[in-house]
Amino acid sequence: MLKTETPSSEHAQLDQYPVPDLVAAFVDDQFNAVQAVRAAAPRIAEAIEAAVPRIEAGGRLVYVGAGTSGRLGVLDSVELYPTFSWPPERAVALLAGGEGAMFKAVEGAEDDREQGARDLRSIGPGASDVVLLLAASGATPYVLGALHAAREAGALTIGIANNAGAPVVTGAHVGITLDTGTEVISGSTRLKAGTSQKIVLNTISSAIMVRLHKVYRNLMVDLKPTNAKLFARTVRLTVHATGADEAAARAALEACGFHVKVAIVALLKKVPVPQAESLLARAGGSVRGALNAEAPPASLS
CATH class of the missing domain: 1.10.8.1080 (Helicase, Ruva Protein; domain 3)
Incomplete structure (x- = not known):
């Protein structure tokens, strides 16, 4: 069984916790997300170093995922414009099930490997593009289809998963494993697995923008004022x-x-x-x- 699916031995009586203990269990477990990202720091740095030259050459950041992972990719992509004046057409997010899946789960969409490949090919990937592929399990068919199509097109692929040896990690040019382990609610990877993915996306996109001179000292000096x-x-x-x-x-x-x-x-x-x-x-x-x-x-x- 995948670690992300294994019931936690620490909280077997979670449904009987008083509210203060519930809060403590959920909050304290988030520290494990940070530790998992810290452990993966060398691979995250490798991904950034590989991505910067391609982005400097005019490439795009492309995010691919399903469910929580896909929505986190959308979130990172849309925030780059107001934060760094990054052109929206150079931050593309592909979510299994399409735009509607951002607000309502589309059952079975993540299981369609061929649709993942079709969606990736539909944006015309090229050798300068950087494709970030997110899947807590690391084996989501939609994401693996997109991974295959991205590699076929010569794009840089960065696989991010929460289970060791996952196909999306081993099949990418740079694989990042976030070993967050079991969830407080077993299998609910929107918890610390999702937190760890958000931290990694923040880190990768922000570091790329720093390297592109969109930060002076530690000030966001290339923001787009829209309000x-x-x-x-x-x-x-x-x-x-x-x-x-x-x-x-x-x-x-x-x-x-x-x-x-x-x-x-x-x-x-x-x-x-x-x-x-x-x-x-x-x-x-x-x-x-x-x-x-x-x-x-x-x-x-």
Whole structure:
């Protein structure tokens, strides 16, 4: 029996626990998710190192999963745009059962290996793409079908599972095993198995974005402000990064369409917005590189 399906020996009388003990059992078990991710850290780092050159070459992040794993992939994909201004077309999520399965379980969808392959092929995978394949069991047919199609297309495949020796791990270019063991409620992998997958996805996508210069120091300087909260955040980030007062930060942001990177360079280099944009372009989007570069001459026009 898979570890993720094996009943926990620690909580055999769970249904009789008083509420405080129920809370303790569920919360305390989550620490095992963190430990499982820590144990897999070398493989996670390997996956990031392999992914960055492909993404730099124009590739996409493609997430594939069913049920909880698939929904976690969707979640990671949609949050990259507001957080890092990552183009939505370069963060694609494939969920067994289609979009409707995000809100309601589609029975049997995860068992269709051929549909997984068809869905992956339908997005036109290429050698620069990075395909993250998630399955707690590690043997979900839909995910294995997509894995086969991704490898066939030459894409980088990263398999993430919660059972050792799982096919999605052994069949991928980089396999990540998150050995979370038994669940408090046996077989309910939306618990710590799901938590461990969320941590890994956060880590992989965030680390890639750091390597793509979308973070300066530890500040998210390439966010896309799409609401009042995020507009206010751009001001706070610019103030924090530059030491400018709020009025100066807001003026710089307004001049560059609230692009935090540009505002930071303009304020710290004391150059107009077009020169700041030019510096950033020459530095490949790196704020540090732009700040260390010599400012280009101002346009005479």
